[in-house]
Ligand SMILES: Nc1nc2c(ncn2[C@@H]2O[C@H](COP(=O)(O)OP(=O)(O)OP(=O)(O)O)[C@@H](O)[C@H]2O)c(=O)[nH]1
């Protein structure tokens with residue numbers, strides 16, 4: 001599949017793609033069979049607000065969205081931002097119109113989080129994303145390696161390609177960082193800098209970042225103050241218009257929104273999912289034994305571990321592996337990160 005086609009492509013969910021099981025006896029469908037809603041319209045969930053969904057329906061005027069609620073037949077099945085859905089009813093996008101979501105299409109990926117590392121309640125934040133952009137400032141606020149390592153685990157676990165975005169290069173030197181993550185060949189890094197006193201001046205590194213986003217659905221996460229909004233606003237010139245549309249629907253401002261919101265990149269060449277309320281990822285949904293597999297720089301070192309090694313015990317082979325330089329200059333810090341996550345994850349069990 002082409003890169004382009006991997007974005008939120010409606011063709012993927014065309015009605016003709018829906019497999020309807022042939023009825024061999026040629027009899028009428030059993031009464032238990034749910035309505036197939038053959039004439040339902042494919043749509044994309046842009047935002048969720050208290051049971052109201054803002055949908056993008058292809059063919060509508062730019063900036064126009066459809067408001068919908070969930071059909072009762074979907075029961076407790078959650079509809080999340082990024083979901084590909086099928087809707088029936090009024091899909092004109094008129095302000096008073098209300099459509100009905102009758103189907104959630106299979107998800108290509110799910111990004112989950114739990115409130116903390118032992119919370120059993122997991123939430124899906126975004127469906128169908130391709131990448132996770134982890135936005136970190138090089139200074140003001142100081143970067144937190146532990147936080148980045150945690151986001152990397154969340155990304156690998158969700159099957160999203162991680163992209164490290166280091167902002168405020170005018171305030172801090174990215175070299176130490178670049179070296180630290182050079183061992184992680186799967187992690188791409190983009191460095192940006194902007195002048196806070198000249199908000200309309202071009203942002204250094206923005207084009208390199210835009211390149212990485214083309215044709216992809218990218219979730220942006222980052223702590224408050226790292227410059228995430230500055231980047232998102234620069235990347236999505238129409239962000240404010242799209243946000244305005246959401247306001248019309250919900251009657252609430254963007255700043256009160258804590259859930260994710262989908263923003264189209266120019267020329268529909270990919271999407272950004274902004275996550276204003278998501279500051280970090282609780283990892284209670286990740287099996288402790290799986291965590292080390294999400295540290296691709298350390299995992300080869302577990303070959304010589306005793307059977308059933310927790311990787312947080314004196315016999316663990318990772319200490320030697322790292323001491324020998326096999327995980328690069330960041331090895332010791334990464335191993336410390338791994339163990340912090342393991343401990344946080346198993347806290348409750350102890
Ligand atoms: N020096 C410098 N300042 C920056 C840069 N990017 C953003 N800033 C400033 O950092 C502050 C925070 O930027 P925002 O874009 O609002 O950060 P945010 O991550 O969206 O933070 P929240 O809005 O709180 O979620 C603002 O004062 C920006 O002007 C940069 O590259 N260099």
Ligand SMILES: [Zn+2]
Pocket residue numbers: 302305306309310311312315316317318
């Ligand atoms: Zn071990």
